[in-house]
Amino acid sequence: MKKLSFSTLLTTSLMTLSATLGVAFSSATLAAETLNVYTYDAFASDWGPGPKIKANFEKECGCELNFVALDSSVGILSRAQFEGKSSQADVLLGLDLNLMEAAKKSGLLAEHDVNTSAVTIAGGWKDNVFVPFDQGNFAFVYNSEILKNPPTSLKDIVDNQNLRVIYQDPRTSTPGLGLLLWMKSVYGDDAAAAWGRLASHTVTVTKSWSDAYGLFLKGEADVVLSYTTSPAYHIVAEGVTKYKAAQASEGLYPQIEVAAMMKSAPNPELAKRFMQFILEPGFQSTVATGNWMLPVVKLNEALPAAFDSALQPTKVLTLPAGDVATNRKAWVNEWLNATTR
Amino acid sequence: MLFFSAVKGLLPALLGVGFFLFMGAASLAALLRYSDISSWSEYLYDPYLWRVVRFSLWQALLSSGISLLIAIPVASCLIHRQFRGRAILLQLFAVSMVVPTIVAILGLVVVYGRTGWLSQLFGVQIPLYGLVGILLAHVFFNMPLAVRLLLQGYGLIPSGQWRQASQLGFSRWSAFRLIEWHYMKKVLPGAFVLIFMLCFSSFAVVLSLGGGPKSSTLEVAIYQALRFDFDLNKASFLSLLQVSICTLFAVVVYRIAPINQQDASVLAVKSYPVKDTFLAKGADCIALLCVLVLVIPPFLAIFDPIFSPLFLTTLLSSGLWQAVLVSLKIALPAAIISLLLGVCFVVLARFCMARHYLRVLPSKLEHLGNMILMVPGLVIATGLFLWLRDLDWGFQSSYWIVVWVNAVMALPFVLRALMPVLYQQERRFRNLYLSLGIRSWSRWCLEWSLIRASMAQAFGYALLLSLGDMGVIALFGSQGLVSLPLYLFQLIGSYRLEEGACVAVVLISLCLILFYCSSRFIGGKADSGKMAGGRSLVNH
Numbered sequence: 029m030k031k032l033s034f035s036t037l038l039t040t041s042l043m044t045l046s047a048t049l050g051v052a053f054s055s056a057t058l059a060a061e062t063l064n065v066y067t068y069d070a071f072a073s074d075w076g077p078g079p080k081i082k083a084n085f086e087k088e089c090g091c092e093l094n095f096v097a098l099d100s101s102v103g104i105l106s107r108a109q110f111e112g113k114s115s116q117a118d119v120l121l122g123l124d125l126n127l128m129e130a131a132k133k134s135g136l137l138a139e140h141d142v143n144t145s146a147v148t149i150a151g152g153w154k155d156n157v158f159v160p161f162d163q164g165n166f167a168f169v170y171n172s173e174i175l176k177n178p179p180t181s182l183k184d185i186v187d188n189q190n191l192r193v194i195y196q197d198p199r200t201s202t203p204g205l206g207l208l209l210w211m212k213s214v215y216g217d218d219a220a221a222a223w224g225r226l227a228s229h230t231v232t233v234t235k236s237w238s239d240a241y242g243l244f245l246k247g248e249a250d251v252v253l254s255y256t257t258s259p260a261y262h263i264v265a266e267g268v269t270k271y272k273a274a275q276a277s278e279g280l281y282p283q284i285e286v287a288a289m290m291k292s293a294p295n296p297e298l299a300k301r302f303m304q305f306i307l308e309p310g311f312q313s314t315v316a317t318g319n320w321m322l323p324v325v326k327l328n329e330a331l332p333a334a335f336d337s338a339l340q341p342t343k344v345l346t347l348p349a350g351d352v353a354t355n356r357k358a359w360v361n362e363w364l365n366a367t368t369r
Numbered sequence: 370m371l372f373f374s375a376v377k378g379l380l381p382a383l384l385g386v387g388f389f390l391f392m393g394a395a396s397l398a399a400l401l402r403y404s405d406i407s408s409w410s411e412y413l414y415d416p417y418l419w420r421v422v423r424f425s426l427w428q429a430l431l432s433s434g435i436s437l438l439i440a441i442p443v444a445s446c447l448i449h450r451q452f453r454g455r456a457i458l459l460q461l462f463a464v465s466m467v468v469p470t471i472v473a474i475l476g477l478v479v480v481y482g483r484t485g486w487l488s489q490l491f492g493v494q495i496p497l498y499g500l501v502g503i504l505l506a507h508v509f510f511n512m513p514l515a516v517r518l519l520l521q522g523y524g525l526i527p528s529g530q531w532r533q534a535s536q537l538g539f540s541r542w543s544a545f546r547l548i549e550w551h552y553m554k555k556v557l558p559g560a561f562v563l564i565f566m567l568c569f570s571s572f573a574v575v576l577s578l579g580g581g582p583k584s585s586t587l588e589v590a591i592y593q594a595l596r597f598d599f600d601l602n603k604a605s606f607l608s609l610l611q612v613s614i615c616t617l618f619a620v621v622v623y624r625i626a627p628i629n630q631q632d633a634s635v636l637a638v639k640s641y642p643v644k645d646t647f648l649a650k651g652a653d654c655i656a657l658l659c660v661l662v663l664v665i666p667p668f669l670a671i672f673d674p675i676f677s678p679l680f681l682t683t684l685l686s687s688g689l690w691q692a693v694l695v696s697l698k699i700a701l702p703a704a705i706i707s708l709l710l711g712v713c714f715v716v717l718a719r720f721c722m723a724r725h726y727l728r729v730l731p732s733k734l735e736h737l738g739n740m741i742l743m744v745p746g747l748v749i750a751t752g753l754f755l756w757l758r759d760l761d762w763g764f765q766s767s768y769w770i771v772v773w774v775n776a777v778m779a780l781p782f783v784l785r786a787l788m789p790v791l792y793q794q795e796r797r798f799r800n801l802y803l804s805l806g807i808r809s810w811s812r813w814c815l816e817w818s819l820i821r822a823s824m825a826q827a828f829g830y831a832l833l834l835s836l837g838d839m840g841v842i843a844l845f846g847s848q849g850l851v852s853l854p855l856y857l858f859q860l861i862g863s864y865r866l867e868e869g870a871c872v873a874v875v876l877i878s879l880c881l882i883l884f885y886c887s888s889r890f891i892g893g894k895a896d897s898g899k900m901a902g903g904r905s906l907v908n909h
Contacts, residue, residue, distance in 0.1 A: 106595075109599040112758055114758055197581065200597050232580040233580070233582060234581070364582055365416055367581075367582060367583065
């Protein structure tokens with residue numbers, strides 16, 4: 029009873045068909061002289077610093093710089109871990125201070141030999157794996173035409189039940205993680221209770237910074253977690269002055285974004301060259317008006333005047349990296365439990 | 370000897386099902402290899418996890434409950450009444466089940482969002498981000514599915530019963546109570562379990578409309594564990610938990626529910642009118658109003674941007690066509706593989722059906738194919754990727770993983786479309802085949818005209834499901850592998866909603882065109898219209 033020869037025929041013919049389709053459609057393999065940089069989508073997008081950096085770097089390296097845009101900075105690391113040694117990534121660009129320990133632990137990153145003595149970050153920079161590429165401070169941004177009595181401290185934001193707040197999920201975005209640490213450094217052991225009070229007037233907790241900021245611009249909230257430099261974007265790019273960053277009398281929490289190269293980089297020489305390039309003007313000059321963050325080295329030309337209005341923190345709160353690494357999971361759980369009760 | 374030669378003929382089908390099992394086992398093994406089972410007990414004490422489980426259960430119960438509650442009067446109304454637009458409504462129901470999630474979400478936001486139609490026209494504000502949004506989306510998807518499943522149940526009612534009801538002057542209510550309900554309650558548990566599972570493992574809806582950790586599901590937790598923490602250990606634990614909960618749920622429901630016997634009376638049924646009453650008219654109006662409010666507006670909203678000037682500029686962007694190409698490149702092979710797998714399953718099931726000692730196997734095979742509804746697609750994809758990575762196949766394999774997982778995910782729907790019709794042919798012609806010695810190729814040739822409509826339906830479903838996939842592609846997607854839904858998701862993510870809406874029109878048009886083509890070219894001319902209605906009786 030050979031009733032299956034039809035399906036055999038079908039199988040073989042269709043398999044061949046689908047295989048042909050696959051081969052015909054699959055993209056050409058990457059050329060040898062391509063540097064793959066994994067980054068987050070806002071960085072690589074047309075309106076981000078990515079295209080300029082690509083042009084500047086390609087001018088001098090005679091290679092192709094290929095940005096692989098992933099949905100978030102946390103996503104960059106997990107994608108690299110997911111791919112492991114088979115990863116095509118040469119450089120990971122866009123992790124931050126608080127993810128450094130976790131990233132180092134993955135064992136995927138190589139040491140750099142970049143001279144970081146010119147870095148202007150307070151306290152200098154001493155890390156043999158990561159090179160910083162921009163810096164800023166987290167702050168809540170508001171529309172000064174609507175909000176007449178803006179908050180002046182983090183406690184104001186947490187306790188003012190009339191304020192509609194949007195912030196980001198600390199598990200999936202670096203600003204969200206920044207707020208988690210900011211809250212921790214201000215409230216310490218009382219953070220859980222503070223999260224509870226904040227939760228009662230939170231509109232939504234978004235997956236990424238762009239989700240949150242987009243909702244804020246559409247008028248869904250009074251304040252949104254962003255950066256002290258965000259108003260500069262509206263001034264320079266749009267000529268709009270109504271958006272302002274709220275003061276925080278307790279002090280601001282900093283963000284320093286970093287890059288590192290992969291041990292298994294397919295193009296280690298190009299990757300090394302790129303790591304150097306990060307601190308050069310070709311990269312650093314794009315940071316302010318591309319990524320709307322502050323450069324990490326002194327540049328010859330001054331920043332646009334709009335950046336002068338970026339709040340100077342009264343105090344910079346930073347938790348030790350070791351503490352962050354050991355307690356991150358516990359603190360995220362504390363937040364989860366406090367906000368979902 | 371006859372048995373062995375038959376088994377030899379079954380070889381391709383056995384290989385197909387075997388390959389399916391092997392791939393499943395291999396990905397599971399790969400995932401377990403990366404996890405530390407001894408640490409799993411600590412997760413059990415995580416209160417957040419249990420809150421997520423509770424919410425997943427709660428929203429799935431509500432979603433499936435509401436969907437069925439609305440579907441029952443709607444199905445009854447569609448059976449008893451002829452009205453203008455009824456055929457279109459049935460077509461719409463066929464498509465809405467497989468509308469890409471992300472497109473439907475967009476439609477829902479346009480209708481129910483803060484600046485949406487509802488708030489513009491009536492000034493009504495709905496808290497869309499949270500349970501309400503999730504329920505709206507789930508009912509939009511699953512109520513039409515429930516109606517279609519119930520209509521299949523109606524198909525089992527012999528025309529004699531309708532005739533009697535007509536002669537005795539039954540009102541709609543007595544007809545429902547004395548006839549329809551008996552058949553409906555056989556279909557309801559299956560429909561309930563199916564919709565429950567679809568909602569329990571809902572992913573894109575919850576991620577977009579959930580609005581934060583408060584209303585998160587287990588599937589989203591798995592996505593977070595994989596995509597952001599890269600915690601394989603936790604992901605394995607969570608997916609095992611999900612499988613256990615779904616299995617437990619299915620077992621409990623099937624235990625307490627009457628068995629749904631596949632009847633052979635699927636041929637066209639003649640129906641007789643029952644007495645119409647004022648009350649029945651009112652009830653039908655309310656049922657149709659529900660449909661009008663819940664299903665139609667999001668559909669219209671999807672097509673709204675055609676009139677915007679942005680539509681043309683969007684059509685001209687190369688990113689869009691790149692994404693269309695990637696989507697086709699994923700969906701076509703996935704649908705072909707899914708159909709092949711489905712045929713393998715059915716061939717085996719038909720073989721076993723005829724043999725008394727293998728009687729239990731067909732339903733077991735069907736359950737095996739449906740198992741995939743319980744296992745998160747993300748988990749299969751991850752396991753598969755880890756396994757291939759260990760074999761040093763690297764990231765190049767990710768395209769094939771996306772194709773395979775999409776094919777497997779569509780399998781339950783393919784089986785649902787194929788099995789009843791193919792079983793029926795086996796029952797009808799088996800003895801004839803045996804006595805005339807008709808086998809293999811000739812059998813398929815003889816049956817082709819009878820089964821091609823279901824084949825087309827199965828293919829169409831697989832095609833559309835893969836075309837709209839947001840789960841697996843979200844795990845692997847990056848430059849070079851951006852499908853249309855992912856492209857759409859990226860646009861929405863950066864709040865270029867208007868452009869996203871235009872892309873959604875392209876996606877849904879592509880779906881409709883492909884669905885039409887597959888029913889027209891595989892299903893044949895005569896059946897293409899009927900297909901969407903499912904069974905011929907629906908169009909009586």
